[in-house]
Amino acid sequence: MFQLFKRDVLKCLKRICEDERFVKESDHADLACTIAFKLAKEQKRNPIEVANEIAENLEPIGYIGKIEVVNGYINFFASEEFLEDTINTILDTDENYGSLNMRGKVLIEHTSANPDGPIHIGHMRNSIIGDSLARIFRKAGFDVTTHYYVNDMGRQIAIAVLGYRLFGLDESKKPDHAVVEAYVKANQEIEKNPELEKEVEMLMIKYENFSDDVVGDFRYIVSKALEGIRQTLRELNIHHDDYVWESEFLKNGYVDRILSMLDERNLIKKEGAWFVELDEKPVILRRENGTTLYITRDLAYHLWKNENFERFVNVLGADHKLYGRQLCKLLELINLKPPEIVFFEFVSLPEGSMSTRKGKFISADELIAKVYDEARKIVEKRDLSREEKERIAKAVAMGAIRFDFVKIAPEKPMVFDWEKALDFERQTASYVQYAHARCCSILRKAVESGMPDLEFRPEICTKVERDLVMILSKFPYVIEKVIKDLKPNYVAEYLLSVANTFNDFYREHRVLDEVAEIRMHRLAIVDAVRIVLRNGLELLGIEALERM
Structure with missing residues (x-):
């Protein structure tokens, strides 16, 4: 709805200002135009004088109810008709409110953690950002596919296979935890006996050549790790449409195709190893022993993406920025579209830094269990059935994790504090869920007392009611901004603003014990x-809980 109001404002300003960057949201108006400041600077005049001159020639149209000038800003206010249409549109469209009519095939690749053990809290931020983006893109109307790109060919996997061959897997443990145990033991053995490095290299060479004596072990180890990772992701309400193994791009010929495309443009230098010179540093695509590197297979994967999708988004940790630049540059050199990359900074906890190789990391499973236990304690005193308490505790715990991991802009580092994340009074998922539950409670009581037909009356709106309706009108607009900027934190920030304003409304106004009209x-x-x-x-x- 807000987009329609903004469209009318831009249409009203058409002769003066066609650049929508000069039309902004404001604390003092529904929209404010700042073009007078630019024109005043060019004309060496007072911006207030210029703004008044512009406003004299403007007439409210469409959803514009009022125009006024304050200190050089041309302020626009939505009409009562806009407020009424906003509420009626929300009530009429219900679960479809926020949907847009965007089209196109989009691939979102996220998580893609090495399958050498369980995912940790850094991977969780990747997963939650990626999954939230996929949901938002689908709401906007796109045909979305999500991928987990499985690195089944790297050195880490070869070490995990070595660990499996030397020590086996502890079948009593969750599969991904059993794999990381073998991986850590193998690393310890390599430190004691460096000669084992040759065996790791031989495993990598044999797997790249799909030798029968190693393929089974690689497939087994990677599949076991993924089995456990999938379990964890399900706990976080995250699902991937496909798990794409990088070795497939050797089998299907895409690696050969990408090397040929680079070679045909004389970009590859062959001096034992094959590499491409880029400004920052050379990028090796093929080792002297003939094996390819991760970036080689990833280039092949992106060739496939170019052939199958119109838009593709990768979610990567900030430590992959150089890699991301190299990947995009190489694709551009052969006239392929590069991915849009969302880089996220890392998550910290009081426990300190993490290293999978040394076995020192905070697994997602540990964090989920901890937050779930604390959520149980919070809801234990509620007058609810045991089953309902468990369901609410799980929804509160998952909400606390997902909301806190996504509410900070991806490019900013974050600290996850479970105590703050579960605080119903802070700017958290619990706070938003509680606002939703309060709405449901009011509506339940209204039904019990004979709920009348709902009828929004814009002419009797108080200031806080009007503010609330204007915020509600911006939901589709916020989704549009996420699609453009790839920042799902916009949705979290928006939900907090809705919950905050609703709570102001609830404190200031009675609802059920008012006269019928109100x-x-x-x-x-x-x-x-x-x-x-x-x-x-x-x-x-x-989950939007109806009782808490």
Whole structure:
């Protein structure tokens, strides 16, 4: 809805300003135009004088209710008709509110952690950002596929295979934890006996050549690790459409094709190893022993992406920035579209740094279990059945993790503090879930007392009611911004603003014990808030609880 209001503002300003960068959201208006400051600077005049001159020739159109000038800003306010249409649209479209009509095939690759053990808290941020983006893209109308790109050919996997051959797997443990145990033991053996490095290299060479005596062990170890990783991702309400193994791009000829494309343009230098000179440093594509590198197979994967998707997004840790630049540059050199990359900074906990190789890491499983236990304690005193307490505790725990991991912009580092994440009074998932549950409670009581037909009356809106409706109108607009900027934190920030304003509304206004006209009006607002909070939480993979 907000996009329609903004469209009318831009249309109103068409003769003066066609650049929408000069039309911005404001604390003092629904939209504000700053073009007078630019023109005043060019004309060496007072911006207030220029703004007044512009405003004299503007007439409200469409959803614009009022135009006024304050200190050089041309302020626009939405009409009562806009407020009424916003509430009616939300109530009429219900679960479809926020949906857009964007089209196209989109691939989102996320998580893609090495299958040499369980995913840790850094991988969790990758997974949650990627899964949230996929949900938001689908809401916008795109045909979305999600991939986990399985690195089954790297040195780490060869070491895990060596560990399996030397020590076996502890079948009593969760599969990914059993794999990392073998991996850590193998690393310890290599430190004691460096000659084992030759065996690791031989395993890598044999697997790249798909030798029968190693393929079974590699497939077994990677499959066991993925089995455990999938279990963890399910706990986080994350699902991948496909697990794509990088070795497939050797089998299907895409690696040969990508090397040929680079070679045909005389980009590859062959001096034992094959490499391409880039500004920052040479990129090796093939070792002297004939084996390819991760980037070689990844280039092949992106050739396949170019052939099958219109837009593709990769979620990568900030330590992959150089790699990302190299990947994109190499693709551009052979006229292939590079991926859009979301780089995220890492997560820290009081326990300190993590190293899978040394066996010192905080697994996602540990963190999930800890937050779940604490959520159980919080809901234990509620007057609910045991089954309902368990369900709510799980929803609160998963919400706490997913919301806190996504609410910080990807490019900013974050510290996850489970105590703060579970605080119902802070800016958390629990806070938003509780606002939704409060809406549901009000509506339940209204039904029990004979709920009237809902009828929003814009002419009787108080300031906080008007503010709330304007925020609700921005839900599709926020989704549009995420699609453009690839920042799912916009949705989290938006939901907090809805919950905050709704709580202001709840503190200032009675709903159920008002006269019929006002009760119908306010119940319409409450129901619209419920719909927006539910739809928004779903975009972040969080359950919108009806009771808490």
